[in-house]
Amino acid sequence: MGQTIIEKIIQNHTKEDVKPGKIVWMNLDIRSARDFGGPNVVKNYEREYGNAPLAEREKTFFTFDLCVPACSLKYADNQQVCRQFAKKMGIKVFDVDSGIGSHVMIEEGLAQAVSTVVGTDSHLNILGAVGCFGQGMGDVDITFAFKTGKTWFEVPETLKIVVKGDYAFPATAKDLTLYVLKKLGTHKAALKAVEFYGEAVKDLSLSGRITLCSMVTEMAGIIGFVPETSDSLREEVRELSGSEFSPLQPDEDSAYSDELEIDISGITPQVAAPYSPDNVRNISELKGVKIDTGFIGSCTNGRTEDLAQAAQILKGRKIKDGVTLKVVPATKRVYKEILERGILEDLFRSGAIIGSPGCSGCAEGHVGLTGEGEVQVSTGNRNFAGKQGKGQTYLASPAVVAASCLAGQIVSPEDL
Amino acid sequence: MTESVFSGKIWVLLDQKGRLIEDIDTDQIYHNAFLHITDISQMGQHALGNLEGWKDFPQKVRPEDILVAGRNFGAGSSRQQAVDCFISLKVGLILAPSFGAIYFRNAVNSGFPVLKCPELDELVAKQILETGDEIKVDLRSSEGSNISKKTPFPVEPMSAVQYDIHQAGSLFSYGKESAG
Numbered sequence: 323m324g325q326t327i328i329e330k331i332i333q334n335h336t337k338e339d340v341k342p343g344k345i346v347w348m349n350l351d352i353r354s355a356r357d358f359g360g361p362n363v364v365k366n367y368e369r370e371y372g373n374a375p376l377a378e379r380e381k382t383f384f385t386f387d388l389c390v391p392a393c394s395l396k397y398a399d400n401q402q403v404c405r406q407f408a409k410k411m412g413i414k415v416f417d418v419d420s421g422i423g424s425h426v427m428i429e430e431g432l433a434q435a436v437s438t439v440v441g442t443d444s445h446l447n448i449l450g451a452v453g454c455f456g457q458g459m460g461d462v463d464i465t466f467a468f469k470t471g472k473t474w475f476e477v478p479e480t481l482k483i484v485v486k487g488d489y490a491f492p493a494t495a496k497d498l499t500l501y502v503l504k505k506l507g508t509h510k511a512a513l514k515a516v517e518f519y520g521e522a523v524k525d526l527s528l529s530g531r532i533t534l535c536s537m538v539t540e541m542a543g544i545i546g547f548v549p550e551t552s553d554s555l556r557e558e559v560r561e562l563s564g565s566e567f568s569p570l571q572p573d574e575d576s577a578y579s580d581e582l583e584i585d586i587s588g589i590t591p592q593v594a595a596p597y598s599p600d601n602v603r604n605i606s607e608l609k610g611v612k613i614d615t616g617f618i619g620s621c622t623n624g625r626t627e628d629l630a631q632a633a634q635i636l637k638g639r640k641i642k643d644g645v646t647l648k649v650v651p652a653t654k655r656v657y658k659e660i661l662e663r664g665i666l667e668d669l670f671r672s673g674a675i676i677g678s679p680g681c682s683g684c685a686e687g688h689v690g691l692t693g694e695g696e697v698q699v700s701t702g703n704r705n706f707a708g709k710q711g712k713g714q715t716y717l718a719s720p721a722v723v724a725a726s727c728l729a730g731q732i733v734s735p736e737d738l
Numbered sequence: 739m740t741e742s743v744f745s746g747k748i749w750v751l752l753d754q755k756g757r758l759i760e761d762i763d764t765d766q767i768y769h770n771a772f773l774h775i776t777d778i779s780q781m782g783q784h785a786l787g788n789l790e791g792w793k794d795f796p797q798k799v800r801p802e803d804i805l806v807a808g809r810n811f812g813a814g815s816s817r818q819q820a821v822d823c824f825i826s827l828k829v830g831l832i833l834a835p836s837f838g839a840i841y842f843r844n845a846v847n848s849g850f851p852v853l854k855c856p857e858l859d860e861l862v863a864k865q866i867l868e869t870g871d872e873i874k875v876d877l878r879s880s881e882g883s884n885i886s887k888k889t890p891f892p893v894e895p896m897s898a899v900q901y902d903i904h905q906a907g908s909l910f911s912y913g914k915e916s917a918g
């Protein structure tokens with residue numbers, strides 16, 4: 323019997339026979355911890371292993387991205403605990419100026435196709451976008467990974483999803499993603515690896531793939547892959563990461579737990595209403611909902627292409643009086659790109675606030691928290707009650723967020 | 739070495755209609771109001787404290803008793819207390835058709851035995867397993883036995899990895915042993 327992508331990647335990292343449902347020991351190429359979870363990893367490590375060396379310090383990293391630079395004493399302390407441990411152990415820290423850890427790992431070429439990466443970030447499976455098996459874990463698991471370079475993993479079954487049809491602006495990769503989430507809910511992909519097929523996903527750029535793969539977490543899946551690639555995508559990843567991009571393909575006779583078709587032909591922009599990311603509606607059902615604020619960024623939509631999409635709509639226009647728009651680039655590199663390409667200026671002139679690269683409001687960072695009664699439209703991936711403060715959060719594409727901030731209510735860019 | 743054969747009286751988590759309760763989440767197992775408790779001996783009294791019909795479980799259960807639950811036991815958050823509360827009560831092991839992914843990892847990592855029993859729904863529906871029965875399972879064997887009813891039933895044996903961590907006591911002690 324042939325193997326699916328996840329089975330092949332795990333097989334590449336273990337001597338045991340890999341089959342769905344089996345638990346195997348798996349070697350890790352990269353292990354990381356962030357400013358949340360990281361201090362616990364340090365505490366566990368020192369308690370359990372004292373000053374004993376890490377398995378391989380050059381494969382071990384801290385990535386600070388949640389509260390950067392620290393805006394509370396707690397985070398300032400936590401980051402310092404990690405820095406001191408890193409210094410003692412000789413580990414590299416991607417410090418508070420770097421941006422979202424998972425994105426930094428793609429840009430730095432640390433997360434490569436066919437490699438295995440773990441960290442204390444529940445959206446680390448976003449690395450499926452570059453054919454890498456990324457997985458978020460708790461601090462006990464990550465401590466053990468720091469020390470041994472291994473983890474145990476139950477090989478998941480794989481679900482095959484064929485996305486039929488095509489979409490056109492004002493629908494974007496985010497709308498495709500939200501539509502897939504609407505169709506799947508939180509059960510169909512639960513605990514599974516997902517392989518996405520179809521022309522529309524094959525044609526996604528890297529940033530579009532990142533958007534799709536990041537929300538596999540909200541689909542309750544383990545990880546998502548898009549096996550088919552275009553020339554322009556391979557070129558884009560090569561240029562960004564500095565190395566060739568050749569993701570694995572599944573065997574022809576590999577076994578899937580199920581195969582589903584999702585037809586996206588002619589979808590309109592999609593919006594997830596509070597308080598669940600899979601509470602997805604066509605924008606027509608939510609048009610006119612008054613908003614107080616907008617947020618563009620996060621690991622789902624914080625890349626240059628996402629910000630450019632928003633800037634195109636905002637250019638030469640002004641955000642409605644009384645509404646604020648917060649924009650946070652995913653990484654320092656994205657920040658540099660929007661600066662050099664004039665995107666930053668368009669955003670600024672329209673009235674947007676620009677934050678320093680990182681996770682921001684998604685994780686109680688500085689930018690993007692809401693007060694009680696405040697209504698936010700966000701490009702993030704979660705809108706659970708209390709996640710970004712006491713207000714209500716709607717999830718949408720960068721284009722819809724930008725348009726809505728101009729109008730002061732949820733609208734599609736074509737309504738402007 | 740920890741033992742690998744477990745015997746004990748079972749508690750089958752049924753709802754009021756007599757069906758195995760599915761999707762019991764970590765808030766029902768251990769409510770977030772008690773997350774501040776760090777002393778494991780204090781956690782047992784809150785086990786299943788938010789599960790309708792089972793709030794008196796900590797008073798009823800005896801050491802080595804075995805919990806039998808429905809599909810997707812331990813769904814939800816990553817709180818370790820949802821495992822630790824059963825360790826606190828000295829529950830012997832938990833049998834369910836499937837577990838929440840993080841719950842399963844947490845249990846394995848702390849050396850607490852959780853076993854999958856894919857046919858559990860049927861076994862309970864046919865009353866092959868009922869609350870109060872005395873059962874015996876070997877973590878490495880695919881056959882359990884209901885001592886009270888003198889009937890065998892199928893279980894999924896632990897994988898080598900899960901068994902090794904269980905034998906070592908926890909992921910950390912396993913790591914020290916295997917790293918020498």
Ligand code: SF4
Pocket residue numbers: 387422443444445620621622680681682684685703
């Ligand atoms: S942006 Fe939010 S979801 Fe993404 S990695 Fe940061 S905290 Fe996690």
